[in-house]
Structures are given as C-alpha cells and as structure tokens.
Amino acid sequence: MEIIRSQRKIAAEPDVTPTLSLYRSAPSLEVRLEDFELFALDRLRVLKGISDGLSRGKKPDEMEKLVSELWRTHMRHQNASEVINKDIISHFVLRLVYCRTEDLRKWFLSIETILFRHRFRLESFDAQRMLMGEFNLPYKALSNAEFENVKDKLNQVARSINQPLPTAGAIFFKVPFEEVPDLVAGRRVFMLKGYAYVAMNQVVSLVVTQFRSHLSKALVLTNRKWTSTIREQERDRLTPIVEALSTMYLGPDYSQPKEFAEISIKDIDIVANSSFPLCMRHLFEKLREEHHLKHGGRMQLGLFLKGVGLKLDDALAFWKAEFSQKVGSERFDKEYAYAIRHNYGKEGKRTDYTPYSCQKIITSTPAVGDHHGCPYRHFGEQNLRAALGKMGVGGRAMDDILEKVQNRHYQLACTLTFEAVHASSCDTGINHPNQYFSESQKIFQSKNPPTT
Structure with a gap:
C-alpha cells in the first residue's frame, strides 16, 4: 500500500520525501480490523506519554527527548514501507475516537x-519547504530590497534571542502577526x-x-x-x-496479582491503611x-481486591461479614454472592474480570449515594483536603x-499523593489503582524485609 502525496507548490530536490503527513484527507486504503x-x-x-510528560512539568529539551523516544518505540512497523501508512491510519482512527466530545477534541x-x-522540526530544510507547499500559504519571501530596509531590525531581534545574524541569502516571510502567536509572545520576531x-x-x-486550525475544523x-x-x-x-x-x-494487566501473591482478611485493614490509593x-x-456499597462501588473495590490478591473464599467471607450487618446472611447469599463469584470467573x-484502571474510574459518573469514581475528580475541595489529610498529606504537597x-490532571494528583x-x-x-498498591508494597517491603 502506498500513500500518494499531493503535488507540492514549492520546489525542492526531486528525491526529497517528507516522513511527516499533514493529514489533509483520509487515505483510500483497506485496513484490517486488527x-x-x-x-x-x-x-x-x-x-498519552506526551500528555504525562507535560503534566509532570518536563522541560522543553526533556520533552523533545521524550517525544522522540515514544515515537521510536511505538510507531515502528515490521515492514519499513508501511511506517508512513501506520502513521496516517492511526491518526485518522484516533481522530474518529476523539471527535466525539469537546473535552476529547481539545x-x-x-x-x-x-x-x-x-516531527516537523526533524524534517530537512527541503522537506519543510515541501510541507509548506501543501498548505498553499499565501506568503512570499522578502525581496532583497525589503530585506535591506529591515535588516537592522532583524539583526536586533537575532541578537536578543542569541541567533546568528541573517545574511543576504536569508529567507524571511512577512505574515500577519496573529498567525505566529508563540513567536510574538516570545518576542522572537520583528513586528511592523x-x-x-x-x-x-x-x-x-x-x-x-x-495544522492546528485545519485539525480543529476537521x-x-x-x-x-x-x-x-x-x-x-x-x-x-x-x-x-x-x-x-x-x-x-x-499498562500492565492486573487481573491477577504478580509481585504479592495474596492478602488475607486479617491483613486487609493494615494494607488498606498503608497501600490503598485514595x-x-x-x-x-x-x-x-x-x-x-452500591453496584458501582462493589465492582470497583471488589475487582481491586481481587487484583491485589484476595482469594475468592476470603472475598466471599469479607463481603458477607460486612453486608450481613445490613441485609442479613440469607439475603447476601441470595443477592450478592453470585456477583462476587462472577467477578472471579x-x-x-x-470471564476473568480485570480491575478498573484510573481512566475507567475517572470517567465514571457516580450518582447521589454512590461512593465509586475518582475522588480527585468527584470530591469537592473541602472533602478532598480532609481525605488527603487523613493520609498524612499536608503543606506544599497538598x-x-x-x-x-484544578487543572484536571487527576492521575498526576494521585501520583503526587503517592510521592507525599x-x-x-x-x-x-500512577495509571492504575493496583499499580499504586504494588509500588507501595515494594517500598514498604524494601524498608521492612521479611525475617527468616
């Protein structure tokens, strides 16, 4: 399969082919469902790796390295000729996925x-010019006369941002200032x-x-x-x-406990206090x-406990001990025990059901009287402060x-809680409650190794 690129408007070397697509229109390709x-x-x-890096406040040079590493790791293809197709197909699939709500689109x-x-920065000079041609941008390079008229001002800007002084052969474009807002904000261009x-x-x-304008409309x-x-x-x-x-x-599959084989009922209060996420x-x-707990809460907590190693018999005993105080043993056996066995396959x-991930929990919509969902998203500030305080979080960490x-980085908020x-x-x-538990147990066991 080949992607046929549209004709370029700016001349370049005939053998130059950019590796970057502008995703102007969906390719006419047959794609296997897999x-x-x-x-x-x-x-x-x-x-998601880029988003996580930004949320953690990585510096520009760190982000450049991260993006290159993410792309190299995940966007390879066993057939080198299919790499470009994979890029284009994956973009249009995710465009379909993320078009559905305003938050997803944003x-x-x-x-x-x-x-x-x-990726544009990594392209060669000629490839960049070819990509510019696809947008049919209505900008002409400054003539020699225009360049000479503003040369001194261009030199001043270059000095202020520690860039080499433009030479007579330098190419400059004169564009409306609102089309380069980041350059204007950073005072990296001459304005007139x-x-x-x-x-x-x-x-x-x-x-x-x-590109952003086109994608937004698309x-x-x-x-x-x-x-x-x-x-x-x-x-x-x-x-x-x-x-x-x-x-x-x-991330990793947490349907079965790995590092920590099991927890028992007698241990559950201790590990809940030390290693359960909020x-x-x-x-x-x-x-x-x-x-x-209502159904949503039973599913969220029940599958988590299964993933951290609570065996079926202990799970039945644990839930029955609690629910029997409210609904009685007979009603528990009749109405609730089946669902617990069902979760354990x-x-x-x-089906061997998998514990809920952070993303699934964050996007749930608990109703009045429900207790499932993500506290970082669903709690008010006062309740969240109180809950974090009980975990020992305070001061700058809080x-x-x-x-x-406030910036809706809920998983990063959980990560900062873990670190505090x-x-x-x-x-x-932190991307999964069971990951939080596993990492927590590693830390506690490294500080308190078992005696033999």
Whole structure:
C-alpha cells in the first residue's frame, strides 16, 4: 500500500520525501480490523506519554527527548514501507475516537499539535519547504530590497534571542502577526504594522498554526459524520472499538496479582491503611462504615481486591461479614454472592474480570449515594483536603495536588499523593489503582524485609 502525496507548490530536490503527513484527507486504503485497533493503540501510547510528560512539568529539551523516544518505540512497523501508512491510519482512527466530545477534541488537538511540531522540526530544510507547499500559504519571501530596509531590525531581534545574524541569502516571510502567536509572545520576531517577519528556521510556528486550525475544523466535521451516519452504520463492527479506545488502559494487566501473591482478611485493614490509593481507601472506609456499597462501588473495590490478591473464599467471607450487618446472611447469599463469584470467573461466562484502571474510574459518573469514581475528580475541595489529610498529606504537597486537580490532571494528583505519602518518587506516574498498591508494597517491603 502506498500513500500518494499531493503535488507540492514549492520546489525542492526531486528525491526529497517528507516522513511527516499533514493529514489533509483520509487515505483510500483497506485496513484490517486488527490493524485499525493496534495502530491506534500504538499512537495513543505516544500521545498519552506526551500528555504525562507535560503534566509532570518536563522541560522543553526533556520533552523533545521524550517525544522522540515514544515515537521510536511505538510507531515502528515490521515492514519499513508501511511506517508512513501506520502513521496516517492511526491518526485518522484516533481522530474518529476523539471527535466525539469537546473535552476529547481539545485533548487530541493539543497533543497532536505538539507531536506535529516536534516531527516537523526533524524534517530537512527541503522537506519543510515541501510541507509548506501543501498548505498553499499565501506568503512570499522578502525581496532583497525589503530585506535591506529591515535588516537592522532583524539583526536586533537575532541578537536578543542569541541567533546568528541573517545574511543576504536569508529567507524571511512577512505574515500577519496573529498567525505566529508563540513567536510574538516570545518576542522572537520583528513586528511592523501588524506583520511579523518570520525567518525560514522559524517557519515551524507558521505551519503549526495552519495544522492546528485545519485539525480543529476537521474534528468538528468528523463529529458530525460520526453522529449522523458512522456510529449507526458501524454499530456492530467499528463503533465498539472507537467508543472503548478513549478510555482504554494501556499498562500492565492486573487481573491477577504478580509481585504479592495474596492478602488475607486479617491483613486487609493494615494494607488498606498503608497501600490503598485514595479511591479504594474511600470505598473501603464507606463499606466499613455503612456495611453496604452500591453496584458501582462493589465492582470497583471488589475487582481491586481481587487484583491485589484476595482469594475468592476470603472475598466471599469479607463481603458477607460486612453486608450481613445490613441485609442479613440469607439475603447476601441470595443477592450478592453470585456477583462476587462472577467477578472471579466462577459463574456466567467464566470471564476473568480485570480491575478498573484510573481512566475507567475517572470517567465514571457516580450518582447521589454512590461512593465509586475518582475522588480527585468527584470530591469537592473541602472533602478532598480532609481525605488527603487523613493520609498524612499536608503543606506544599497538598497545594501541589490541589493545583493539579484544578487543572484536571487527576492521575498526576494521585501520583503526587503517592510521592507525599511514601516520601519516594514515582517517575512512571500512577495509571492504575493496583499499580499504586504494588509500588507501595515494594517500598514498604524494601524498608521492612521479611525475617527468616
């Protein structure tokens, strides 16, 4: 399969072929359903890695290194000739996935633009000129006379940003200032009568602005097509994949405990206090307090406990001991025991159900009286402060966590909580409650190794 690129408007070397697509239109390709999902997942790993890096406040040079590493790791293909196709297909699949709500569109637009900027910078000079040609940008390079008229001003700007002074052969474009907002904000261009004078080595800003504008409009149009026709037409084939991808967990499988083989009922209060993340601590405390949880809470806590090693017999005994105080033993056996066995794959379809990821928990919508969901998202500030205080979080750490919550970086808020509670860094970030538990237990066991 080959992607046929449109004709370029700016001349370049005939053998120059950019590795970067502008994603102007979807390719006419037949894509296997397996590749449709796998390609999208690989690109999603790149985008989420970029998002996590930004949330953790990585510096520009660190982000450049991170993006290159993510792309190299996840966007390879066993057939080198298919790498470009994988890039284009995965972009359009995720465009379909992330067009469906305003929040999804905003996230996808932001991260894809960052990825595009990074990749454009890596292209050769001639390849960059070819990519510019695809946008049909109505800007001409300054003539020699125009260049001489503003040369002194261009030199002043170059000195102020520690760039080499432009030579007579330098290429500059005169563009409306609003089309290069980042260059204007950083005072990296000469401004005159509403125009910015953009050097060829700064043209990435101009191209990125065009790319972002095009993608923003395309996401809105894709959403209209999705809601009007595609969702219904593909309800038995693509729709389930598309709707699941935006909340899909991409990390390790926690359906079975790995490092820590099992926990028993006698240990559960101790490990809950030391190693449960806030979402599970809250559910555990409410279960002990009210001797009951609604379905969402039972699923979220029950599968978590299964993942950290609570065996089926102990799980039945644990839930029965609590629920019997509210509903009685007979009603528990009749109405609740089946669901617990079902979660362990012992009833119904015998499916071995997986503990919920952070993404699934964050996107849940608990109703009044429910206790499941993500406290960082669903708690008010006063309740969140109180809950974090009970975990021993305070001072600057509390302020940093609340700042992340205000910016809707809920998983990073949980990561900062982990670091505050354990006085230890967590560079990978928290993406799963069972990961929180596992990392916590590693720390406690390293500090208190078992005696023999």
